[in-house]
Amino acid sequence: MAHVNPYPRSVRVASLLQQEVAGWLLQDAEAPWNGLATITRVELSRDMTKADIYVLLHDDDEPNVKSLMAYLKGEAGRVRGRLGRTLHMKRIPQLVFRYDHPYAGAARVDQLIQGISRESGQDEPDEQG
Secondary structure, eight states, rough: OOOOOOOOOOHHHHHHHHHHHHHHHTTSSOOTTTTTTEEEEEETTTSSSSSEEEEEEESHHHHHHHHHHHHHHHHHHHHHHHHHSSSSSOOOOOEEEEEETTTTTHHHHHHHHHHHHHHHHSSOOOOOO
C-alpha cells in the first residue's frame, strides 16, 4: 500500500516558496524593505504555474505600500531566478506579489455578522450567550 502524504504537494510547495521569499525579503532585498515587510501567505494555482504572494508592510502608509509593491513587481523575475537556482523543482511558478490588506478579513467578518443579525431581527449580537 502506498504511503499517502496528508499534505498535498501544492501546500508543501507554497510553504517552501513562502519560506524562501521571506528569507530573501529579510536578508537580500534593498535596505528600505528588509525587516519591514512580511510574507503572510502564498496561494498556488491548481497547476502550480502561478504563485500569489501576499505581503504585509508593518508601516501601512499608502505611499510606502505603493513603493514596496512597485519594488516587488520589479524584482519578481530576479526572485524567481533565485528560487530556480536554490530549489530543486522542475518549474518555478510565476510570482505575483499582492498586498495583504490587514483589515480586509475583519471587515468581511463584521459584514457577515451584521447580515446575520438583521436576518434574525437583532440589532446587535446577544452578549449573554
